[in-house]
Amino acid sequence: MNYKQFPDDRGYYGQYGGKYVPELLMQALEELTAVYQDARKDPAFKNELDMLLRNYVGRPTPLYYAPRLSAMLNDAKIYFKREDLCHTGAHKINNTIGQVLLTMRMGKKRVIAETGAGQHGVATATVAAKFGLECNVYMGSEDIERQRLNVFRMELLGTKVIPVQSGSKTLKDAVNEAMRDWVTNVRSTHYILGSVSGPHPFPMIVRDFQSVIGREAREQILALEGRLPDLMVACVGGGSNSMGLFYEFLNDTGVKLVGVEAGGYGVGSGKHAARFQGGRTGVFQGAKTFVLQSTDGQINQTHSVSAGLDYAAVGPEHSNLRESARCMYSSVTDKEALEAFSILCKLEGILPALESSHAVAYLLKNPPKKGEVVIVNLSGRGDKDVQVAQEELKKNGII
């Protein structure tokens, strides 16, 4: 089976995906699809993107062998793909730099974005500043509280951060508000959606821009180990860093792929964001996919210590990869993620984002065997999380 054949021309990944949006947005999605198809064939677009990824984002990012963590985990060979070393501190800029080039091609002068942890907001604010575009970022007021540093960074970059007070005041509500802005200003504005979620063509475009992570990792691991890894692990909120790492390896079926969702206070508690543990198929924010919801189809409020994973739906391609059993999905709790956060600081001198700490926690819970080659996507750095981590580590008795 060719796992890289998706989406089909209707924007479906198997039975998931599609374009479930109000009519007001259909024209914008068609325009975006056309502009993207056109850009993809244009060598000048690829050259400009490659140049920016190299000179502005700082790619390629290193594939770092983690000796002390490896020694702790049965002498497996654990590598980190260091997306935390990208400009702005996370993988998110791989996508925003691509989408801002599409915005320029469409001749639009204004961009908007949603953000949870603030990383996608910062990455959007950054490219908007660089290209001289007006930028508004929608952010849940609860997330503003726990990610103050990133809010100030966006403001420094000239972006207006708009607090969202509705619903759970987190990522899903920020997406609703960004969509409302987009339906109102669709003629002048491009919505730089930050994950492999939402209506087609977003899941495809974001995946394609993020797949640079896996292309580099493949080349790097072949150079370092002379073979492909046994296992790759990444956290899954909407799912962009994991899709970015996994995509290039989808047809290498000997490589086991694991996505790690946010287990919050535990899947049994109901306070979590593990869509594949507690969710079922639904239609939410533009796509048919796995959604945490009530019997009546109302969207559940979610919980995670990590704002970037605190989201009720997952990108549609992940739903299909789970269904075809090409990827395996697991979850870790807040506490397990915090422990991993702390261990990685002490063992490797790397301060990971709380999101990425979920991927590390999976390895601690499921240690690989001796000699197994593992790549973990270190999707972002944890500077933004220091304040929350201090409180939460104490609360959980870790420090």
Next chain:
Amino acid sequence: MESSRQSRIQSLFTNLRNAGRTGFVAYITAGDPTIEFTEKLIPVLEKAGVDLLEVGVPFSDPLADGPVIQDAADRALKHNTNLDDIFSMIKHLRTSSELPIILFTYLNPLFQYGVDRFALSCKESGVDGALVLDLPPEESAEYKAAMDKNGLDTVFIMAPTTSENRMKLIADASSGFIYYVSRTGVTGEKSDVSAEIGEKVRLIRSVTNKPIAIGFGVSNPDQVSIIAKHADAVVVGSAIVRHINEFKDSSDIMQCVGEYVSSLVQPLKNEDR
């Protein structure tokens, strides 16, 4: 055959055309603040001159709606108002009313209920059709088939951004009427009426002769008059929902809402077409 008989909605628009009159469509959110209230309100609206009613199914994440209807949905969801509550309320209402009614909903509540079961429940309870805000015709095959099979109307939206190519697609998928959203944006009241309405509606009429209801932003009798020049029916939503909430603690709330809606309907009674 089910489909050869005129639906309540089709009869309404035939009658309106014969009488040379523009219809009035009201939107309310079911269960705002309770389903019992909604059941009492509907006959009041009918008496005030409403020709067709859109009953909103509350949804937790109404991304096409402005704050007024978001808040109404929140109030309705405090009591977990769901599709079964709405169907049984309308079934009860049907013992005394022939007012054409469509459900105005987001897809997920309908999808979880089951598309076939939804269509059957519409038919059994006396709902005449539905409009699903986040379901474009491209994704609607299964829904459309289930609704058609049960003789129910499927209303789709056209917008100022809709291309001519899509107009044809949407017109073909629509039955009963087409809902033209008069401006970009979410639901809610606006002081001005978009200047491009006339031009757009002429374009729509060049691809279809199905009735066109126009809404989004309409909140006073003057706007109703202006829109009526172009429309087979005028839709008012947020302004009515806001009114209901403002008078929710008043003992004569039904009278207040009834009088307000009558004032909106009034310009359509004096029409000279």
